[in-house]
Amino acid sequence: GNSVTQMEGPVTLSEEAFLTINCTYTATGYPSLFWYVQYPGEGLQLLLKATKADDKGSNKGFEATYRKETTSFHLEKGSVQVSDSAVYFCALSAYSGNTPLVFGKGTRLSVIA
Amino acid sequence: DAGVTQSPTHLIKTRGQQVTLRCSPKSGHDTVSWYQQALGQGPQFIFQYYEEEERQRGNFPDRFSGHQFPNYSSELNVNALLLGDSALYLCASSWGALGSEQYFGPGTRLTVT
Numbered sequence: 239g240n241s242v243t244q245m246e247g248p249v250t251l252s253e254e255a256f257l258t259i260n261c262t263y264t265a266t267g268y269p270s271l272f273w274y275v276q277y278p279g280e281g282l283q284l285l286l287k288a289t290k291a292d293d294k295g296s297n298k299g300f301e302a303t304y305r306k307e308t309t310s311f312h313l314e315k316g317s318v319q320v321s322d323s324a325v326y327f328c329a330l331s332a333y334s335g336n337t338p339l340v341f342g343k344g345t346r347l348s349v350i351a
Numbered sequence: 352d353a354g355v356t357q358s359p360t361h362l363i364k365t366r367g368q369q370v371t372l373r374c375s376p377k378s379g380h381d382t383v384s385w386y387q388q389a390l391g392q393g394p395q396f397i398f399q400y401y402e403e404e405e406r407q408r409g410n411f412p413d414r415f416s417g418h419q420f421p422n423y424s425s426e427l428n429v430n431a432l433l434l435g436d437s438a439l440y441l442c443a444s445s446w447g448a449l450g451s452e453q454y455f456g457p458g459t460r461l462t463v464t
Contacts, residue, residue: 242393274455281355281441282394282455327393338384338407339443339453341393 240265244328244342251318251349259313259345261302261328269330271295271304271311272339276325285313285326318349353378355444355456363462364432372427372459376444383425384453385417388439400425401447429461437463 245260263269270289274282286295291306300315311328328342356375364370376383382401386394396409400419419425423444429436439460443453 279457281457282443284452284454287452329393338396338399338409339386339394340396343391343393 240269240330240332240340242328242330242340242342244326244345246343247325247346249345249347251347253320253349253351254317255349257313257315257318257322257347259326259328259347261311261313261342263309263311263328263330265309265330265332267332268306269332271302272329272331273300273302273311273313274327274329274341276327276344278324282327318347320349320351323347323349355442355454357440357442357456357459359459360457361460361462363464365464366432366434368432369428369430370432370461372429372440372442372461373424374427374442374444374456375424376442377454380444380446380454381423382445382447383419383423384443384445385425385427386441386443387411388441388458390438394441397427432463434463437461 241264272287273285275285286297288295288304294303302311302313325344325346327344329339331337358373384399385397388394397411398408399406403419414430416428439458441458442456445453
């Protein structure tokens with residue numbers, strides 16, 4: 239079945255450091271890929287998405303590129319801020335955004351000033 | 352424009368009891384999906400409702416049931432509660448049966464003692 243594997247945390251970085259959170263997936267066909275963020279005590283917010291190979295999703299300085307050859311969708315940000323501290327989830331859906339999402343276990347990011 | 356709302360925010364129940372959680376979708380959305388997020392894990396898909404019918408279901412026992420009302424709001428019912436049902440229950444809404452992004456509510460934290 240479909241699955242998502244992301245790097246385990248927690249990840250602790252200093253402000254302005256470079257961030258990479260690795261995500262790989264297993265799926266049949268051509269899934270859509272997502273990164274969601276969960277701030278403390280809140281639900282999930284869509285951070286960015288990509289629906290086909292080589293697409294790059296970007297939002298709030300975060301980027302991720304859909305790499306079909308390596309089945310990866312790594313999240314990157316050039317300069318993190320304390321306000322980026324949260325749990326980040328990589329997810330896929332089999333066909334489109336409205337089909338059930340399959341999530342990774344999440345990666346907790348802590349950014350210290 | 353109101354987003355996805357869920358009630359209650361927190362709930363404490365005893366093993367063997369039954370619980371009902373409620374969700375109101377984002378304005379303009381007609382599809383509701385429910386997810387269970389255990390502590391330290393990614394959300395897992397329970398089921399999805401569209402046009403007042405369960406359209407898709409994840410790997411959850413029949414103790415988990417739901418309903419969608421004509422105004423598109425939804426309920427999640429869990430019978431014969433187990434300690435392992437303690438989790439954050441997330442509702443996500445979207446538009447149409449296919450092809451729409453899912454928006455998540457803040458969740459209901461259920462604790463079973």
